[in-house]
Amino acid sequence: MIYSIKKPEELTAQEIETIIALWENEEWMGMEVNDFKILFKDSEFHLLLDLDEKIASVLRLNFDFNLKISDHVYSFAELGGFASVQKGKGNGSQLLQHSMNTIVTRDLQTIGFCLSDVRPFYEKCNVPILYDKAKYIQEKDGGDWVPSEDDDILIIHLSEENNNLFQQLDLQQPAYLIQ
Numbered sequence: 001m002i003y004s005i006k007k008p009e010e011l012t013a014q015e016i017e018t019i020i021a022l023w024e025n026e027e028w029m030g031m032e033v034n035d036f037k038i039l040f041k042d043s044e045f046h047l048l049l050d051l052d053e054k055i056a057s058v059l060r061l062n063f064d065f066n067l068k069i070s071d072h073v074y075s076f077a078e079l080g081g082f083a084s085v086q087k088g089k090g091n092g093s094q095l096l097q098h099s100m101n102t103i104v105t106r107d108l109q110t111i112g113f114c115l116s117d118v119r120p121f122y123e124k125c126n127v128p129i130l131y132d133k134a135k136y137i138q139e140k141d142g143g144d145w146v147p148s149e150d151d152d153i154l155i156i157h158l159s160e161e162n163n164n165l166f167q168q169l170d171l172q173q174p175a176y177l178i179q
C-alpha cells in the first residue's frame with residue numbers, strides 16, 4: 001500500500017470519479033472533473049493506494065473551515081470525506097494513522113466529525129472523541145442556523161488551548177460555521 005497526498009489539481013479523472021462514487025453524496029454525483037477541482041481547491045486529498053495505484057481509502061483535509069466562537073473566528077483543518085473501497089480490511093485505519101502522523105508533523109490544528117454509529121472505528125483508532133458535542137456546531141441552512149447533523153467531534157490534533165475551546169462548547173456557547 002502507498003500513502004499519497006494530492007492537491008485537487010494532481011488527482012486524475014479516474015481518481016476523482018472513484019472519490020465521488022465513494023462519497024455517495026447525491027449533490028456531487030456526475031460532477032465534472034474541473035468543477036470538482038474548483039469546489040475543493042482549498043482541500044488536500046490523502047490517499048491509500050493499492051499496488052495498481054488504485055484508491056483503497058481516501059480522506060479530505062479541508063483548509064477552508066472557520067468557526068466563530070464568542071465573537072472570535074478560528075481557522076482549523078477539517079478531516080472529512082473519509083471512505084474505504086473495501087471496508088474492514090484495515091485500509092481505513094492505516095490511512096488515518098498516516099494522515100495523523102502528517103497532521104502532527106505539520107502541527108495542523110485539526111478536527112473531524114462523525115455520527116454515533118462510526119464511533120467504534122475511531123475508538124479503535126484511539127482518536128479522542130467529544131461525544132455528542134457536534135450538535136453545538138451551528139451551520140447556516142438557508143436563513144437559519146441549525147445544529148450539525150453529526151453527533152461527535154473528533155480531536156485529530158489540537159493544542160491544549162484549542163482542545164479547551166471545543167470542550168467548553170454548549171448551548172450557551174455554540175460555534176458557528178462561517179462559510
Ligand SMILES: CC(C)(COP(=O)(O)OP(=O)(O)OC[C@H]1O[C@@H](n2cnc3c(N)ncnc32)[C@H](O)[C@@H]1OP(=O)(O)O)[C@@H](O)C(=O)NCCC(=O)NCCS
Nearest residue numbers: 082083084087088089090091092093113114117118120121
Ligand atoms: C469508516 C471507514 C472509512 C473505515 O475504513 P475501513 O477501511 O473499513 O477501516 P478498517 O478496516 O481499518 O477498520 C478498523 C476497525 O474498525 C471497525 N470499523 C470500521 N468501520 C466501522 C463502523 N462504521 N462501525 C464500527 N466499526 C467499524 C472495523 O471492523 C475494524 O475492526 P477490527 O480491527 O476489530 O476488525 C469505512 O468503514 C467506510 O468507508 N465507511 C463509510 C463511510 C463513513 O462512515 N466514513 C466515516 C465518516 S466519519
